[in-house]
Amino acid sequence: MPLVIHTIPAFEDNYLWLFHQADKRAAFVVDPGDAQPVINCLKAHDLELAGILITHHHPDHTGGIKALLANHNVPVYGPDSVNIPQINHRLYEGDSINLAGNNFSVLEIPGHTLDHIAYTTSPEGESPLVFCGDTLFTAGCGRIFEGSAEQMYQSLQKLAALPDATRIYCAHEYTLSNLAFATTVEPSSQALKNKVAADEKKRELGQPTVPSTLAIERETNPFLRCHLPSLALAASQHTDRKLNDPVEVMREIRLWKDTF
Ligand code: FE
Ligand code: ZN
Numbered sequence: 160m161p162l163v164i165h166t167i168p169a170f171e172d173n174y175l176w177l178f179h180q181a182d183k184r185a186a187f188v189v190d191p192g193d194a195q196p197v198i199n200c201l202k203a204h205d206l207e208l209a210g211i212l213i214t215h216h217h218p219d220h221t222g223g224i225k226a227l228l229a230n231h232n233v234p235v236y237g238p239d240s241v242n243i244p245q246i247n248h249r250l251y252e253g254d255s256i257n258l259a260g261n262n263f264s265v266l267e268i269p270g271h272t273l274d275h276i277a278y279t280t281s282p283e284g285e286s287p288l289v290f291c292g293d294t295l296f297t298a299g300c301g302r303i304f305e306g307s308a309e310q311m312y313q314s315l316q317k318l319a320a321l322p323d324a325t326r327i328y329c330a331h332e333y334t335l336s337n338l339a340f341a342t343t344v345e346p347s348s349q350a351l352k353n354k355v356a357a358d359e360k361k362r363e364l365g366q367p368t369v370p371s372t373l374a375i376e377r378e379t380n381p382f383l384r385c386h387l388p389s390l391a392l393a394a395s396q397h398t399d400r401k402l403n404d405p406v407e408v409m410r411e412i413r414l415w416k417d418t419f
Pocket of ligand 1: 215271
């Protein structure tokens, strides 16, 4: 049975994800920063909350847990983080959990926060997918709040090792501003021009640009391209220092983006 994934917009630009097997009512929510939109979605599709998945401790990803637990006695999966006391199933790299008829593997991806994890699965007959929170975004990556550039680089590499067809379910609609930055870094990229045109159209129609795919991200996301000469050149010119090491290139591009 296919895995159905509902997009739940919340706050300014967050996406909460609610998934279930097509023929079942048991549904799992990823990063419920707010409870009411989740409750509304459950109601609208006649679903029953069966579990909560958390990627990291920031309030826009966890703020709704309490209110959901008040009315639903369900497991809360997430990282081993002192900041999220409601988690009762603590997960580590390589752990596997069966939810909605699918095995999800856990990846530890520190950098944005130290406790950040991702959930990836390959539903039968469908392309793989990953819920990656605030680490890898469409055309961008999360700010490095707690980890180092080295950690963020390794985490992005871990996500980049997933199959090309992997659908990237990130937690924010940051795509157009990320693309504006990516275009500044790689102004002559035709892949970026195509993506900007396609995603501007989606936003005009009020549609989400998420999920992207890893294949598209490899072509357009500067943070997955730091090993390439074009990126090393752009970062070197921006900082006026000769950079070769991909980690150094990523650090510089992330700093550049912080003030873009
Ligand atoms: Fe965050
Ligand atoms: Zn967030």
